[in-house]
Amino acid sequence: MIAVYLETRDGKIKKSSLEALSEAKRRAVEMGDETAAVLVGGGVAGLAPGAFGLGAAKVYALENPALADYSSQGYALALAEFAGEARPAALFFAATAMGRDLAPRVAARLGAGLASDCTKVAVKNGTLEFTRPIYAGKAFLTFTLISSPKLATLRPNVFPLAEAVSESGEVIAKSVSFPDGAVKGRVAEVLREESAEVDVTEADVVIAGGRGLKGPENFALLRDLAAVFPRAAVGASRSAVDSGWIGHQHQVGQTGKTVSPNLYIGVGISGAIQHLAGMSSSKVIVAVNKDAEAPIFKVADYGIVGDLLEVVPRLKDELKKALAD
Amino acid sequence: MNILVFVKRVPDTESRIRIQHETKTIAEDGLNFVVSPYDEYAVEEALRLKEAKGGTVRVISVGRDEAAAVLRKCLAMGADEAFLVKDDSPETYDGLRTARIIARAVERKFAGADLLLFGKQSVGADNSQVPAMVAEFLGLPQATVVTKLEVEAAAATAYREIEGGTEKVILPLPAVVTAQKGLNEPRYETLKGIMAAKKKEIPVVKLDELGLGPDEIASQIAITGLDVPAQRQAGKILQGDPAETARELVRLLRDEAKVI
Numbered sequence: 191m192i193a194v195y196l197e198t199r200d201g202k203i204k205k206s207s208l209e210a211l212s213e214a215k216r217r218a219v220e221m222g223d224e225t226a227a228v229l230v231g232g233g234v235a236g237l238a239p240g241a242f243g244l245g246a247a248k249v250y251a252l253e254n255p256a257l258a259d260y261s262s263q264g265y266a267l268a269l270a271e272f273a274g275e276a277r278p279a280a281l282f283f284a285a286t287a288m289g290r291d292l293a294p295r296v297a298a299r300l301g302a303g304l305a306s307d308c309t310k311v312a313v314k315n316g317t318l319e320f321t322r323p324i325y326a327g328k329a330f331l332t333f334t335l336i337s338s339p340k341l342a343t344l345r346p347n348v349f350p351l352a353e354a355v356s357e358s359g360e361v362i363a364k365s366v367s368f369p370d371g372a373v374k375g376r377v378a379e380v381l382r383e384e385s386a387e388v389d390v391t392e393a394d395v396v397i398a399g400g401r402g403l404k405g406p407e408n409f410a411l412l413r414d415l416a417a418v419f420p421r422a423a424v425g426a427s428r429s430a431v432d433s434g435w436i437g438h439q440h441q442v443g444q445t446g447k448t449v450s451p452n453l454y455i456g457v458g459i460s461g462a463i464q465h466l467a468g469m470s471s472s473k474v475i476v477a478v479n480k481d482a483e484a485p486i487f488k489v490a491d492y493g494i495v496g497d498l499l500e501v502v503p504r505l506k507d508e509l510k511k512a513l514a515d
Numbered sequence: 516m517n518i519l520v521f522v523k524r525v526p527d528t529e530s531r532i533r534i535q536h537e538t539k540t541i542a543e544d545g546l547n548f549v550v551s552p553y554d555e556y557a558v559e560e561a562l563r564l565k566e567a568k569g570g571t572v573r574v575i576s577v578g579r580d581e582a583a584a585v586l587r588k589c590l591a592m593g594a595d596e597a598f599l600v601k602d603d604s605p606e607t608y609d610g611l612r613t614a615r616i617i618a619r620a621v622e623r624k625f626a627g628a629d630l631l632l633f634g635k636q637s638v639g640a641d642n643s644q645v646p647a648m649v650a651e652f653l654g655l656p657q658a659t660v661v662t663k664l665e666v667e668a669a670a671a672t673a674y675r676e677i678e679g680g681t682e683k684v685i686l687p688l689p690a691v692v693t694a695q696k697g698l699n700e701p702r703y704e705t706l707k708g709i710m711a712a713k714k715k716e717i718p719v720v721k722l723d724e725l726g727l728g729p730d731e732i733a734s735q736i737a738i739t740g741l742d743v744p745a746q747r748q749a750g751k752i753l754q755g756d757p758a759e760t761a762r763e764l765v766r767l768l769r770d771e772a773k774v775i
Binding site for chain 2: 260262263266286287288290291292293294295297298299301302303304305306307314319321322323324325326327328329330331332333334335336337373374375376377378379380381382383387388389391392431437438439441443444445446452453462463464470471473474475476482487488489490491492493494495496497500501504505507508509511512513
C-alpha cells in the first residue's frame with residue numbers, strides 16, 4: 191500500500207496533496223499495489239470522498255480534537271502511529287510548507303530515510319526510485335531508499351492530477367491519543383496575506399520581474415498581467431528583492447523558491463545562474479528583455495526583445511483577448 | 516540564553532555545478548565554498564538575541580576539516596565558540612544520518628541549550644530535513660521557515676512562512692527554529708572580528724566519540740544517478756514593433772505551445 195497524507199487547510203484538501211495521491215495511484219498500479227489516503231485533524235472523515243474519487247481504496251481518518259490545529263509534533267505522532275500499524279510500503283506528502291515541516295519528523299520517528307521535494311517517482315526492479323533537484327535544480331539526484339517505509343515529499347505543480355472517477359471505499363476512523371506533554375509547540379494563529387495571492391510555488395503562471403523594472407512601481411504592470419490569468423502569481427529576481435522592491439516570499443531562484451508553472455514570463459530579468467536554477471523546470475518560458483544578449487534568452491522558449499514598459503501592457507491586452515475567446 | 520547554531524559549508528549560489536559521473540559526485544575543484552546562506556540568517560539571529568539578552572552563541576558544523584573555514588567566518592561575525600563534528604564521509608544527501616549525528620552531539624557534548632537555530636535548508640542538498648529530524652530526536656518543538664522570532668524567558672513566538680500567509684507558532688523553550696530569508700540582514704565581519712577569529716581554537720568532536728552504531732550512520736540513500744538537467748533549446752526571439760511582437764507571442768503561446 192502506498193499511503194498519502196492529505197493536507198487540509200480551511201476544511202479543504204490541498205490540490206498538491208491530490209497531485210501526490212494521483213502519482214501514488216499511478217505507481218501503485220504499476221506495482222500491483224493499492225493506495226490509501228490519510229487525513230489528520232479534529233474531525234476529517236467527511237473529506238474522504240475526495241480521495242476515493244482519485245482511486246484510494248481506503249481512507250484513514252486520524253482524529254483527536256487536539257489535532258484540529260496543525261502541530262508538527264502532534265501530526266508526526268499520529269502519522270508514525272498509523273505507519274506502525276497499517277505498515278504502508280510508502281508514505282507520500284506534498285512538499286508544501288506543512289509537508290516539509292512534518293515529513294522529516296515522521297521520518298525521524300520511524301527511523302526512515304526521506305526523499306524530499308521529488309520531481310519524479312519511478313518503479314525500478316519492484317522498488318520506488320526517486321528523482322529530486324539539488325543545488326536548486328542545477329543537478330538532479332536519482333536514488334532509492336534503503337529503509338522502509340519509503341517516505342517522500344512530492345513537489346507541487348509537477349505531478350498531473352488524475353481524472354476524478356466516482357469510486358467509493360472504506361473509511362477507517364481512528365482516534366489518536368498522546369501522552370501528556372508530547373505536543374509542546376502550537377499554532378496560535380494563521381495570518382493570511384491580505385491580497386490572498388496564489389503562492390509562486392502553486393501558481394499555474396508566474397510573472398517574474400527583475401532589475402529591468404527599474405523600481406517597485408513597475409511591479410504594478412506585472413500584477414496587472416497576472417490578473418489576466420485565473421491562477422497566476424508575481425515572482426521576482428534576487429536583485430529586485432534585495433533592492434526592497436517586493437517581499438522575499440516572491441523570490442524565485444536558489445535563495446528563493448523553485449517554481450515549475452505551466453508558463454513562466456520573466457520581465458526585465460537578465461537570467462543569473464541562481465535565478466535560472468529556480469525556474470528552468472517551468473513548462474514554457476517566456477522572456478521580455480531589452481538586451482538581446484541576456485542569458486535568459488538561452489533558456490526561453492519564446493522571447494521578445496524590447497522595452498518592457500511598451501511590451502507588457504500590450505501583452506496584457508492580447509492575452510485578455512485570447513483568453514476571452 | 517544559551518544558543519546553538521548549526522551551519523554547513525556549501526558551494527556559493529553563483530557556482531556552476533559539474534558532475535563526476537564515475538563517482539556520482541559533484542566536482543569540487545574550482546568551486547567557491549561559503550556558509551550556506553540561510554545559516555547566516557541563523558547566526559545573525561543568535562547574535563542579536565545574545566546582544567539583547569546575554570548568554571552564549573556556539574556554532575557547530577558537521578563535515579570535513581575544510582568546514583573550519585566557515586566556522587571561522589561565524590566566529591568573526593561574533594559567535595563565542597565554534598566546534599567541528601568531524602565527518603569525513605562524502606555528501607550522502609541523507610538528512611536522517613546528519614540529524615542523528617547532530618542530535619547525539621547535542622545530547623553528549625552540547626546539552627542545556629535554550630534554542631537550536633538552523634538555516635531552513637542547506638543550499639545544495641536542499642533537503643529541509645535535518646532541523647525537524649533533530650527536533651524529533653530530541654523531543655523538542657519546532658518552527659521552520661521563520662521570518663520573525665520573538666524570544667521571552669521560557670517561550671518563543673515564531674512567524675513561519677506558509678503558502679499565501681504566515682503561521683504564528685508558540686514554542687516553549689528549548690526549541691528548534693529554522694531561518695528563512697527576511698528574518699534579518701546578516702552583518703559583515705569586522706577586521707577586529709576576523710583577527711580575533713584567527714586566534715580562536717576550533718575544538719574537534721570525533722564521530723566515534725558520539726557512540727553511534729554503524730547502522731545509525733549508514734546512509735539510507737542509494738544513489739543511482741546524478742545528472743545536470745538537459746539543456747533547454749533557445750527558442751523563438753521576436754523583435755520589432757511592441758504591439759506586433761506581443762500579438763505574435765500570444766499566437767505562439769496559444770497555437771504552438773498550447774499553454775493558454
